[in-house]
Amino acid sequence: xxxxxxxxxxxxxxxxxxxxxxxxxxxxxxxxxxxxxxxxxxxxxxxxxxxxxxxxxxxxxxxxxxxxxxxxxxxxxxxxxxxxxxxxxxxxxxxxxxxxxxxxxxxxxxx
Amino acid sequence: xxxxxxxxxxxxxxxxxxxxxxxxxxxxxxxxxxxxxxxxxxxxxxxxxxxxxxxxxxxxxxxxxxxxxxxxxxxxxxxxxxxxxxxxxxxxxxxxxxxxxxxxxxxxxxxxxx
Numbered sequence: 073x074x075x076x077x078x079x080x081x082x083x084x085x086x087x088x089x090x091x092x093x094x095x096x097x098x099x100x101x102x103x104x105x106x107x108x109x110x111x112x113x114x115x116x117x118x119x120x121x122x123x124x125x126x127x128x129x130x131x132x133x134x135x136x137x138x139x140x141x142x143x144x145x146x147x148x149x150x151x152x153x154x155x156x157x158x159x160x161x162x163x164x165x166x167x168x169x170x171x172x173x174x175x176x177x178x179x180x181x182x183x
Numbered sequence: 184x185x186x187x188x189x190x191x192x193x194x195x196x197x198x199x200x201x202x203x204x205x206x207x208x209x210x211x212x213x214x215x216x217x218x219x220x221x222x223x224x225x226x227x228x229x230x231x232x233x234x235x236x237x238x239x240x241x242x243x244x245x246x247x248x249x250x251x252x253x254x255x256x257x258x259x260x261x262x263x264x265x266x267x268x269x270x271x272x273x274x275x276x277x278x279x280x281x282x283x284x285x286x287x288x289x290x291x292x293x294x295x296x297x
Contacts, residue, residue, distance in 0.1 A: 103284060113221075113271055115288040156225055162284060169277065169284035170217060170232045170242070176225040 074099045078174035093144040093177045095159035109156040149181045185210035189289040202261040204292050206274030214276040216257040221271040269296045
C-alpha cells in the first residue's frame with residue numbers, strides 16, 4: 073500500500089513564528105487531507121487538497137501531486153495551534169477510499 | 184449539516200470483558216463509514232470500513248469486529264478484550280454522492296483495558 077511520511081516529527085516554536093510541515097507519499101494520489109488533532113483528541117479538518125494551493129486564514133497548504141508531496145504552512149503561530157498535524161491519503165481507486173495516515177508532526181507553540 | 188456522534192467518550196474495561204462502541208451519522212445518507220484506532224503515540228490505523236449496510240471490510244486481523252445494522256450506524260465490538268485493545272477509537276464518514284471522499288471524524292472513544 074501507499075506509504076506516507078511526515079517531517080519534522082516534532083517542532084517547537086515561539087508564538088508569532090512561521091513554520092512549514094511536509095508530507096511525502098509513495099504513489100500518485102488524487103486526494104490528500106490535512107488534519108489538526110487538538111489536545112482533546114478531536115481531528116479537525118484543515119484542508120482537502122488533491123493539488124494546487126489553498127489558504128484558510130493563517131494556514132495554507134500546497135500539494136504537488138506530480139512530485140508526491142504536500143506542505144502545510146502556519147504563519148504567525150499561536151498557542152492554540154499546538155497539537156499534532158496529520159496528512160492522509162486514500163488509494164486512487166476503490167469505493168471506500170480509506171485513508172492512510174502519516175505519523176504526524178507534534179507542534180508546540182510557546183507563549 | 185452533517186454531524187457524527189460516538190459513545191461512550193471514555194471507557195475502562197477489564198481484560199476478558201465484552202466491548203461495544205457506537206457511531207452514528209446524521210444529515211447524510213449512504214455514507215462510507217470507518218473505524219480507526221490510535222494507540223499510544225501518534226499513528227492512526229484503519230481497522231474497518233463499510234460502503235453499505237452489512238458490508239464490512241477488515242484491514243487487520245485482530246480481536247475486534249464491526250457491524251453496520253443501519254445505514255448511518257457503525258458498531259465496533261469485541262467478545263473478550265485484551266490489554267492491547269487499549270487506545271483511542273475514532274469513527275469517520277465520507278460522502279459517497281459527490282465524488283469527493285473527504286473524511287470527517289467523530290470525537291472518539293478513549294478505551295482503557297485493565
